[in-house]
Amino acid sequence: MSAPDDAVEGSALVFEAAHKHFLQGKRQVEALKGLSARIAAGRVTGLLGPDGAGKTTLMRLAAGLLLPDAGQVRVLGRDTRHDAAAIQQDIGYMPQRFGLYEDLTVQENLNLYADLQGLDAQRRVARFDELLRLTALGPFGKRRAGALSGGMKQKLGLACALLRAPRLLLLDEPTVGVDPISRRELWSIIKDLRAREVTVLVSTAYLDEAELCDDILLLNEGTLLAQQHPQAFEAPLAGHCYTVRHGALRRRPLQAILQARPGVLDARVQAEGVRVVVQGPAALPRDDEDWQPARPRFEDAFVSLLRQTHAGAATKDDMEPVARTRIASDGARGASGQGGWVSRDPTHLAAQGPAPGAQTVIEVHELRRLFGSFEAVKSISFSVKRGEVFGLLGANGAGKSTVFRMLCGLLPASSGTLRVAGVDLRDAPAAARARIGYVSQKFALYGNLSVAQNLRFFASAYGLRGRRRALRLDWAQREFELDAYADANAADLPLGYKQRLALACALLHEPSILFLDEPTSGVDPLARREFWQRINLLAESGVTVMITTHFMEEAEYCDHLVLMSLGDILAFGSPQDIRARARSDAQPAPSMDDAFVALVQSHEAQIRRAA
Structure with missing residues (x-):
């Protein structure tokens, strides 16, 4: 029997009891478990869920690149089992790692993809002009793709996916790793496509983007947890959201205390204090706390729904193991100078962050870096103290x-x-590196080695031997809950577990300074919360943490920030100082995201006028 024309019925994409499983080592993983859902035509639908929820599998099934093991997938009225080739003529698909050819120019990439997609010569000229105008890439047609910023690369990838003017566009986390300005630009393009009645299915790790969608599919462990408008997710939380301040405690320690309190589903640092979502009255005000009602947001609903399920790591009990983080595995003196368990006593936490007169551990003075005639870093200076969480922010290409x-x-x-x-890197870089842990922007572990093999390799690289090596390896697998994946290749891990493994490897030798280059890029909000619990405890123990991030809400966890633009330092100070710099009549209370966009755009406009 032929499939109905779902597009006529108002559905561009239909899943009916779709199953898909994969082999991961010796384990069989069910990526989708009988999922049924309909994606409305002519709308923007957001696809959200924690790592391992099945989002990318759903996208690849929709693109006809995979077939379901059972059930049915219909795209624009056609069954993917029988009409995959025809379906691919009518859709655009931009995977997480879109394959641009970095040695080719922008125009050459467009030419190549037009050839691959069979776009005839008559249509392609007009289509190129339209897409270059839509993505604002027109002035960069002769620039090599590898020389583009991260945001511009994503826009070029999107242009290549749109060459055939698709009826359905599938975007798998298109804004991962790009700065707030580029994210706004990409969403402006998506809104323009909706106005042209293109159906868009977009997955994202940025929950503020979910509020820009017409509809949301929330997946969890291969099943559909809910499908509805973003505001429908928020409505049940009316009266359950608060902004909390404390007369004596700083925001980061206050957040740690509130998150551990019974009845609290979520607590996160924000501009005004700590945003709290409560399940019951047990969490209500104590001591010097000031609780003010707040309007629910989609992020509140996302985290609350997942934490109230009984599905693995989504439960609150499983999100708390980092509260027991042991800095030294064997009771010896760890990075804090005191082995043993990290205290959660409020008095102790109140002193979190660099103490007055704390030792300066990173000193940068008139630092420059040139690549040929291009000055990537322009005589910048700053310092970082022991136990500080220090953020380095900037647009893609800022340096x-x-x-x-x-x-x-x-x-x-x-x-x-x-x-x-205390070591001059010009004279003794090896001595300094022995004190440093580093997590790179891109996953830099060995994908063809197992989790256990990666840990053993880095233990050897850091010179760990004998009993200490055995204790640290045991600590890493236990503390980061990697035992279940010990024999799995690192390349096959869910993104959140890749991040855990990378952080575990960086901490094996108990460094006193930890460098984190966009470590949460693409990681789901629950995994980011777990990550920041670990980082806060490390800072409390005296580890200095320096981090770059494109999640502006994460910048609120930092003690101090440097905001870079075009190789220069544009602003320096606490998160409150940075936000104050961007305050105006139009934005009397800017968010960190607002401040980033306003300050960077103003600075870049000044540079262009001066040129």
Whole structure:
């Protein structure tokens, strides 16, 4: 029997009891478990869920790149089992890692993809002009793709996916790893496509983006947890959301205390204090706490729904193991100088962050880096104290990763002074690196080695021997809950577990300084919360943490921030200082995201006028 024309019925994409499983090592993983859902035509539908929920599998089934093991997938009225080739003529698909050819120019990439998609010569000229205008890439047609910023690469990938003017566009996390300005630009393009009645299915790890969608599919462990409008997710939380302040405690320690309190489903640092979502009255005000009602947001609903399920790591009990983080595995003196369990006593936590007069452990003075005639970093200066969480922010191409690589001794400075852990990196980079843990922007472990093999390799690389090596390996697998994946290849891990493994490897030798280059890029909100619990405890124990991130809400966890633009330091100070710099009549209370966009755009406009 022929499939109905779902497009006529108003559905561009239909899943009926779809199953899909994969073999992961010796384990069989059910990616989708009898999922049924309909995607409305002409709308923007968001696809959300924690790592391992099945989002990418759903996308690949919709694109006809995979077939269901059981059940049915219909795209624009056609069954993927019988009409995959015809379906692919009418859709656009942009996977997480879109395959641009970095040695080709923007125009050459467009030409190549037009050839691959069979776009005739008559149509392609007009289509190129339209897409270059839509993505604002027109002035960069002759620029090599590898020289584009992260946001521009994503826009070029999107242009290549749109060449055939698809009726259905599938976007698998298109904004991962791009700065807030580029994210806004990409969503402007998506809104324009909706106005042209293109159906868009977009997965994202940024929950503020979910509020821009017409409809949301929330997946969890291969099943559909809910499907409805973003506001429908928020409505049940009316009266359950608060902004909490404390007369004596800073935001980060207050957040840790509130998250551990019975009745609290979620607690996260934000501009005004700590945003709390409660399940019951047990969590209500104590001591010097000031609780003010707040309007529910989609992120509140997302985290609350997942934490109230009994599905694995989504439960609150399983989100709390980091509260027991042991800095030293064998009771010896760890990075804190005191082995044993990290205290959660409020008095102790109140002192979290760099103490007055704390030792300076990173000194940067007039640091420059040139690549040929291009000055990527322009005589910047700053310092970081022991036990501080220090954020390095900036648009794609601002120079953040270049600074990081110089601080880690991976890239020599062109000029200037650079001291890490009291060591001049020009004279003794190896001595400094022994005190450093580093998690790179891209997953840099060995994908063809198992989790256990990666841990053993890095233990050897850091010179761990004998009993200490055995204890640290045991600590890493237990603390980061990697035992279930010990024999799985690192390349096959869910993204959240890749991040756990990378952080575990970086901490094996108990470094006193930890460099994290966009470590949560693409990681789901639950995994990011778990990550920040670990980072806060490390900072409390005296570890200095330096981090870059494109999640502006994460910048609120930092003690101090540097905001970079075009190789320069644009602003320096606490999160409150940065937000104050962007305050205006139009935005009297800017978020960190608002402040980032306003300050960077203003600075880049000044540079263009001066040129």
